[in-house]
Amino acid sequence: MGAPVTLAKGAAAVWGDELLTAGSTPGSVTGFNLTTKTASTAFTADAACVPRKLQAVGRWLYWSCGPGGGAGVYDRTAKKSVPVPSGEARLGDGYVVTHNKAAGELTLTTITGSDAVSRVIGELPDTGVSQRDVRWTVDESGTNAAYVDDQEQVHLVPSGVPAQPLRLLAPAANAASVQATKPTVTPGTLTSVLLSKPSEQWTLTVRNAAGKAVDTERGGAARGALSVGWHGNDRALPGTVFFPNGRYDWSLAITPADGQGSALTVTGTVDLIGGALGHAPKATAAPRITGTAKVGARLTAATGTWSPAATSYGYQWKADGTAAGRPHRAEWLVDHWQQRFSTGSGVSW
Known part of the structure; x- marks a missing residue:
């Protein structure tokens, strides 16, 4: 684990390896990269207050001025905010769900267009305590909201917004070298990635110095963290025959489980050690x-x-x-x- 980060009291949110905190002036937000331990961004979210609550999902930042104050979602790509209903809220990827406790209603607001569009998706009477993430929630990795009604039936409500492409939530942690291992042994980790949404499968392609593909490995589904290893073993030959020691280029293609968007590709270079000595010149x-x-x-x-x-x-x-x-x-x-x-x-x- 890295060194802890100490914050002054105030609103904060984390998405991937970025920490976002409210500044001291209305709408101001600053970013801090938890991987590099450096400042990452600074912007103004068009709020008329110093935000009292923040939530982050990808390009979206939800801010709230607290009970009785305004609320909105800032698009970090378009660099503008759109107002959304006040109340207890949960931010999704391109939408936000708000519990209007006075009316006993759940409201879903899409924020991907030029204007926010709201609709009531269900009834949920106030119980005096928070029901967020207990009887209602959103899928941060997908496009659905869910709630449980007074008959204990679960409702899955599509938001109607386009699904965002699969992406990394932090830089890939690539190994500089891997040890050649037998196929029966768990290989050393080649790369570890943190995914924005579930993946269906992955394909690893390894190329030698001449650019020739010498090995291909495949794996199944993953949620969140995915670690991929490489044996350095030539499976085209019988028995255990390692590839020659040296440098190899690799690419990892990760397919999203929802079928939305193209595969995410991660690349790198690794030194194989403990393999074959190669041919004498x-x-x-x-x-x-x-x-x-x-x-x-x-x-x-x-x-x-x-x-x-x-x-x-x-x-x-x-x-x-x-x-x-x-x-x-x-x-x-x-x-x-x-x-x-x-x-x-x-x-x-």
């Missing part, structure tokens, strides 16, 4: 030594050409198998005592 042009082996002569070692290409070379001169000359240099000036020995050099990776 082959010389397409052999290393060679040029020069005459005599006192005062300068010998030069050429690295040759290798496949795959090396990123760097090392040198070691030897006289009759014994290290000689200045190490790690491509040239060697032959001393008097070395003229009677046979010479050679080696190239290492």
Whole structure:
């Protein structure tokens, strides 16, 4: 867990990894990123008061001036507020439900258009205590409201607003490396994501340095948090055969459960460790030594050409198998005592 965040007394809301708090002037709201521990945003929500209550769902921010005061929903994309009925409220994705206790009614207000549109969706007499999230609520991840009537029957009420696309509520937590593991062992986590609504399935595609897809894994439904691992095992081959150690690119496609919107794609790069050592490079042009082996002569070692290409070379001169000359240099000036020995050099990776 990270360090705790201390707030002054006042209205606040959290959506994903963003903390939103009411400022000291009417309608002012400031954001704080809980992942990076930095200020994220600041805006004015068109409220005539310092908000006493805040709720956040995606681009929407509900604010209320308290009993007897106004209320509205601020669209952080369009950068404007629309007024909504006052009262005990719960914000959904593009709509808000309010309990009018005096009238004993639940009102659903859509806020996706230029104006808010309200309609009564059910009767719910006041009991003197809050019934929000007990006998009525909204689906923050979907487009429905629900309530229980006096006959104990549950009513599911579509809001009528378009479903928002599947999105991340916080940056994906991607691993820099994963350990190759057998298929029978739970793999190390490749990435962890926090989803805005339920997903139906996911597909992981892994590509090697040449861009070739070398592995594909699939998984089922998830709600909220989703963690995906990678074994680094070549399932196209019998037994347990790991892919070569090295860097791989991956993409994760996550399909929304409600079928609304396209798949969410998360990408990253990971180093596989504990896998196969890979193939030793082959010389397409052999290393060679040029020069005459005599006192005062300068010998030069050429690295040759290798496949795959090396990123760097090392040198070691030897006289009759014994290290000689200045190490790690491509040239060697032959001393008097070395003229009677046979010479050679080696190239290492």
